[in-house]
Amino acid sequence: MPRHLPRSLHPHRSLIGLRSRPEPRRERPGADPDVGTGPVLRLDGLLAGHDGVAHCPAVSLDLHPGEVCAVVGANGTGKSTLLRTVLGHLPPVAGAALLDGHAVDETDPRFRRAVAGVLDDDAYLTELTVAEHVGLVASAHGCDAESAGWLERLGLAPVAHEHPDVLSSGQRRRLLLAAAFVRPSRVLVLDEPEQRLDAAGRDLVRREIRARARAGAAVLLATHDSRLVADATTTLVIADAATPLPASDAIERMRSW
Ligand SMILES: Nc1ncnc2c1ncn2[C@@H]1O[C@H](COP(=O)(O)OP(=O)(O)OP(=O)(O)O)[C@@H](O)[C@H]1O
Numbered sequence: 220m221p222r223h224l225p226r227s228l229h230p231h232r233s234l235i236g237l238r239s240r241p242e243p244r245r246e247r248p249g250a251d252p253d254v255g256t257g258p259v260l261r262l263d264g265l266l267a268g269h270d271g272v273a274h275c276p277a278v279s280l281d282l283h284p285g286e287v288c289a290v291v292g293a294n295g296t297g298k299s300t301l302l303r304t305v306l307g308h309l310p311p312v313a314g315a316a317l318l319d320g321h322a323v324d325e326t327d328p329r330f331r332r333a334v335a336g337v338l339d340d341d342a343y344l345t346e347l348t349v350a351e352h353v354g355l356v357a358s359a360h361g362c363d364a365e366s367a368g369w370l371e372r373l374g375l376a377p378v379a380h381e382h383p384d385v386l387s388s389g390q391r392r393r394l395l396l397a398a399a400f401v402r403p404s405r406v407l408v409l410d411e412p413e414q415r416l417d418a419a420g421r422d423l424v425r426r427e428i429r430a431r432a433r434a435g436a437a438v439l440l441a442t443h444d445s446r447l448v449a450d451a452t453t454t455l456v457i458a459d460a461a462t463p464l465p466a467s468d469a470i471e472r473m474r475s476w
Contacts, residue, residue: 264314292457
């Protein structure tokens with residue numbers, strides 16, 4: 220339990236009973252001593268920002284396998300900054316982001332094995348083709364056979380041999396999603412995964428998030444899409460404070476900004 224929230228305000232405590240949700244399947248990999256029974260991801264009074272200046276209120280959150288937390292807030296409230304800090308791209312201004320009880324460290328192979336992320340930038344390797352890019356990620360995670368299927372599912376097969384800089388912005392977004400979805404992950408961090416996608420793309424993302432959670436992944440996403448919020452098990456509204464709210468209240472708040 221994070222020190223910073225009273226038990227009654229803890230995201231899980233406060234939402235249980237307010238929303239019905241299926242019991243997530245808890246996978247017990249067992250062989251990894253770091254994988255315990257506690258939260259896979261814990262944000263402990265995490266203040267995210269740049270150069271020591273916080274751009275987001277302090278967040279305390281426990282995310283267990285099978286849970287999906289949607290982070291919502293008006294433009295500029297610090298959602299991307301928070302997710303970058305969770306992915307270890309920015310150091311915390313204060314507090315901590317913990318994976319299996321250890322401070323997140325993107326250089327740690329255990330972290331890289333466990334966590335897949337898509338941020339709001341075009342973080343692809345320009346010298347690789349679409350197929351090479353997705354294939355490289357699949358190969359690194361021992362799942363080469365998945366590669367072609369994800370190219371197909373995300374509509375990238377016709378541009379498989381193109382380089383990212385000649386793709387449309389939506390296709391580039393699909394490429395980043397393919398690279399995240401092609402590999403296994405215990406934690407999935409997605410910054411506005413709906414961004415730049417057409418309706419079919421948004422549906423696919425929504426289905427995949429649900430499927431991943433059913434299979435035991437913990438998902439942390441920032442979004443402006445009320446359908447993704449409605450699907451989440453926990454919703455955190457970022458404003459003057461980071462407040463866990465039932466999805467219906469969060470969606471109502473989203474209409475006001
Ligand atoms: N590299 C940076 N250096 C300094 N400040 C930054 C940097 N990137 C973002 N910021 C500032 O951090 C604040 C939060 O930005 P952030 O992108 O996290 O917001 P957001 O909630 O994700 O917004 P949106 O909904 O528009 O995506 C903004 O005031 C922004 O100007």
